[in-house]
Amino acid sequence: MLTMSQINDIRDLRRMGYNISKISSITGRDRKTITKYLGQDDFSPEPPVAKNRVSIVTPYINIITEWLEEDQKHWSKQRHTAKRIYDRLTEEHGFTGSYDSVQKFVQKIRKDVQTKGTQELVWEPGCAQVDFGEADFNEDTDCVRRKYLTVSFPYSNDGYSQVFCGETAECVCQGLVDIFDYIGGVPKLLVFDNATGVGRRVMDKIHETELFSRFRAHYGFQIRFCNPYAGYEKGNVENKVGTTRRNLFVPVPAYHDIEEFNRTLLDKHEKKAAEAHYKKGTVISELFEEDRKHFLSLPPKQFNVCRYETYKADGYGKICLDGRHFYSTRPENHNQKVMVGIRAHYIDILEPNGDLLVRHKRQYGDIRTDISDYSTSLEMLSKNIGAWDNSGFRKDAPELIREYIDSQPRAERKSCVRLLSELTKEYGYAAAVRALELAIKAGSVNRSDAAILAARITGYGIDTPPEPGPSLAIYDQVFLPSKDNGKEALAS
Secondary structure, X not given: OOOHHHHHHHHHHHHOOXXXXXXXXXXXXXXXXXXXXXXXXXXXXXXOOOXXXXXXXXXXXXXXXXXXXXXXXXXXXXXXXXXXXXXXXXXXXXXXXXXXXXXXXXXXXXXXXXXXXXXOOOOOOXXXXXXXXXXXXXXXXXXXXXXXXXXXXXXXXXXXXXXXXXXXXXXXXXXXXXXXXXXOOEOOEEEEOOOOOOEEEEOOEEEEOHHHHHHHHHHOOEEEEOOOOOHHHHHXXXXXXXXXXXXXXXXXXXXXXXXXXXXXXXXXXXXXXXXEOOOOOOEHHHHHHHHHHOOEOOOOOOOOOOEEEEEEOOOOOEEEXXXXXXXXXXXXXXXOEXXXXXXXXXXXXXXXXXXXXXXXXXXXXXOOEEEOOHHXXXXXXXXXXXXXXXXXXXXXXXXXXXXXXHOOOHHHHHHHHHHHHHHHHHHOHHHHHHHHHHXXXXXXXXXXXXXXXXXXXXXXXXXXXXXXXXXXXXXXXXXXXXHHHHHHHHHO
């Protein structure tokens, strides 16, 4: 099985016009293998079966590079030595490798750090630059600082942005998917900074994240990473990041749903696109049509932006991401391995067969969070109804349901919680709770009535009147005598 880097090499050679025989000669790969990966149209991640072993230094490459790049801003006598890097990795990140392995890497990376003069670059149509900016947003009642991914097209000076809570590979890929779908094509070249979420240029080698490598193979574009301290290589997008903040995020925007806000944000590029290019004099939207002519076509299948990992749940059946964010699975999963789908906006907890158990809103930041969905604990609660008074579900349940179950004897409490658990499995948690509320108000709490209500809620809606059936008038005319015919029959 080839690595994603090898697969991208094969696909890049095909885009350069080489036939399968030539690609086989260049790469040394079997023709059948080459044909297989050229014909593959979906590189979305799947739940992993096994993980490849990596060098003990590899997981820390991004951290070491960041420290060395930050050193360039400080006095030469106050920079990291290889020994200081080794000590910090050991103390702060639990590094267990040798000092020698760190020292060799530092020696190599320092040789590649060099300062380049600023120069004006000429960009062809169909190329794009990608970078993150930062701005404040009113999210419900809180003012929060969020990241926004910006994709700028240097040829036309058009650009698009999407807001996220972080700068992870999932955020980058999800933002690009949404922008690609909106513009109806894929830029042939994307230029990135040394962004940790996507990958990193270390010496002459690009280290892409696994998710982004799959994403690139799926859409077929080429990438380039900026050289260290060469901001002019993506100056267009850096200017666009500032322009977006000043024009689209002043005053501070407010939203409830970040995904809905992102959909409306895509349309807001039109005002800027109606202006003339600062140098070419032509309207930006007209220049962007030239960009569009050089786009790659969208693939037949949209990429599933999800990274699958396996985590061990704690004694409460919760898994921990990023060392500080806890998400509930179900109590029965305590101390067991759980498959998790990591997305830009959500964390999916999966059943062993890959089906979705529960979806949580993804948390970011350095503050510890604890997210629970008590719908997954109903089955265990029904088996241990004595825990009702102190259960998380009771605390979060609607007042009507809480008071009703509180008033019931033990056996009825157990029956009611079991009913909620069964309805949740079949119709979803929200529909199950709403159906039980309606059943309580109607004074008929039983499975048959509650199931009918839940089915209506998830079907055509509880408040939607049933559609009128077909008219039977034509059958009346054929099979039922009219009033006049009836009188004639009596007269005879």
